[in-house]
Amino acid sequence: MSALPAAVLCDMDGTLVNTEPLWIAAQRRLAAAHGVTWTDADAHGTVGKPMPVSARQLQDSQLQDKWIALSVEEIIARLNDDVVDAIGETVPWLPGARKLLTGLAVHHVPCALVTMAYSAVACRIATGPHSRAPLAPWWPVTTLRGANHIPTASGSVRAVTSCPR
Numbered sequence: 496m497s498a499l500p501a502a503v504l505c506d507m508d509g510t511l512v513n514t515e516p517l518w519i520a521a522q523r524r525l526a527a528a529h530g531v532t533w534t535d536a537d538a539h540g541t542v543g544k545p546m547p548v549s550a551r552q553l554q555d556s557q558l559q560d561k562w563i564a565l566s567v568e569e570i571i572a573r574l575n576d577d578v579v580d581a582i583g584e585t586v587p588w589l590p591g592a593r594k595l596l597t598g599l600a601v602h603h604v605p606c607a608l609v610t611m612a613y614s615a616v617a618c619r620i621a622t623g624p625h626s627r628a629p630l631a632p633w634w635p636v637t638t639l640r641g642a643n644h645i646p647t648a649s650g651s652v653r654a655v656t657s658c659p660r
Contacts, residue, residue: 499602499604500604501604502604502605502606502607503599503604503605503606503607504606504607504608504609505606505607505608505609506608506609506610507608507609507610507612507617507620508610508611508612509589510589510592511588511589511592511596511608511620512586512587512588512589512592512620513587513589514578514582514587514612514616514620515542516587517577517578517581517582517587518538518541518549518574518578519538519539520577520581521573521574521577521578521581522537522538522541522549522553522574523538524577525553525563525570525573525574525577526553526563529563529564529565531553531563533553537552540552545611546571546574546575546611546613547567547571549574550567550568550570550571550574551567553570554567554570571613575613575615575616576615578616579615579616579619582616582619582620586620608620608621
């Protein structure tokens with residue numbers, strides 16, 4: 496039998512969960528509240544991009560002669576709140592993710608999320624009521640504010656946030 500890893504870092508979205516439909520729905524609701532039509536092309540143009548970039552794309556909706564009169568920070572806060580609420584008691588787990596996490600927990604292998612998601616969303620995934628069994632050994636959530644990249648010794652990780660339990 497091969498040795499177990501000392502720890503496992505998991506990318507959150509696309510590896511463990513699929514929150515993209517939740518983000519797209521939140522963008523559509525925010526845009527609609529301001530009289531702006533948010534198309535599939537608009538939504539998919541934000542996938543994988545940092546939140547400030549997505550927020551600026553929502554602000555740039557004046558191309559439709561309408562304006563989302565919120566700051567980038569306000570847009571980010573509203574989208575995050577919407578997605579946290581949407582996650583609620585149900586996480587959109589990808590196939591095999593819970594089995595992987597449960598197996599790691601059984602063997603006491605600590606796990607951490609590596610994600611561009613803001614802390615509220617990552618903490619909801621890591622510590623919500625739905626997460627107690629498979630995510631019990633989770634350590635701090637690592638939040639990346641740049642483009643998708645893997646933490647390296649050169650300091651790619653900019654902030655570490657512990658989630659309240």
